[in-house]
Amino acid sequence: MALSVSAAHLAPANTRLAPSEQTLTPQAPSEAAGQALANAGPAAIYHPSEAAQTLREPLQVIDVWVGRSESPEFPRFAERFNGAQAVLKSAFTAFESALASTAPDLAATDYGFTVEADGRLKVLDKAGQLGEANIKRLTVLLNGSAELKTAAVAYRDATIDMTDAGSPWSGSVMGYYSVTNENFAKSIDLAPMLRTYDPSDLTDIKDRFLVTQLAYKGERATEETERAMYERRGWSLQD
Structure with a gap:
């Protein structure tokens, strides 16, 4: 088959379309379609007045406390704590x-x-096995042991120093808790951390470590407790 290509313009054979003989008649929508159209809501509603009101609302300022960074002295305080714990365990x-x-x-x-807070040793009867008379007997015996009492007070002081040197958010995160002379007795039971247990005995295991006792009984540090700690130690907030 031969193809002929020409650059000349070829006019169409018929430039007019013949009218159709079919008549278009408008029809009403079905009852279901009409009901659906009536129930349909707009996809979105624009309220310019609400947008303008939002722009006029005052901004809220949220003050967030981050807390101090871990002190460069923390390793020294942690080492002192470990030493105090070893001495206390031996005395106990x-x-x-x-x-x-x-x-x-x-x-x-x-x-x-x-x-x-005054340095005296206090008996804790968590298991309810002692009774008032035996609590008094044991209190006398505990405070009568100069070695144990001295070691326990040194451990408390070392714990406070270590948490004060810690940070609420960095390093060891020991600064997440506020430990003081006043709240130590409410937060820490020394005996479970000093006893020796069978590895298979997991009874009250959360009481065997300082950090887990603090986690469920300790006081969480706040901006107020941190400020009080700085004042108590004579530290500057600008350091």
Whole structure:
């Protein structure tokens, strides 16, 4: 088949379309379509007055407390804490050994103890095994052990120093908690952290570590407690 290509313009054979003989008649929509159209709502409603009102609302200022960074002295305080803990464990082991000989009924109980703000040792009867009379007996015995009392107070002081040197958000994050002479007794039971347990015994395991006791009993640090800590230690907020 031969194809002929020409640059000349070729006019169409018919430039007019013949009218159709079909008549278009408008029809009303069905009842279902009409009901759907009536129920249909606009896709979006624009309220320019609300937008203008939003622009006029005052801005809210939210003050967020971040807290201090970890002190460069933290490793030194942590080392001091570890030393105080070792000394306290040794003193407590000696006390328990003596207690088993002098008061075996008390030694057989699951007693706890802590340090009050004035430095005295306080008996904790979490298991409810002692009673008032035995609590008094054990209180006298605990405070009568100069070695144990001195070691417990030193441990409390080392704990406070370590948390004060920590940060609420960086490093060890020990500064997340506020520990003071006044709230130590409410937060810490020393005995569970000093006893030796069978590895398979997981009873009250959360009481065997300082950080887990603080997690569920300790006071969380705030801007106010941090400011009070700086004032107590004589530190500058600008440091």
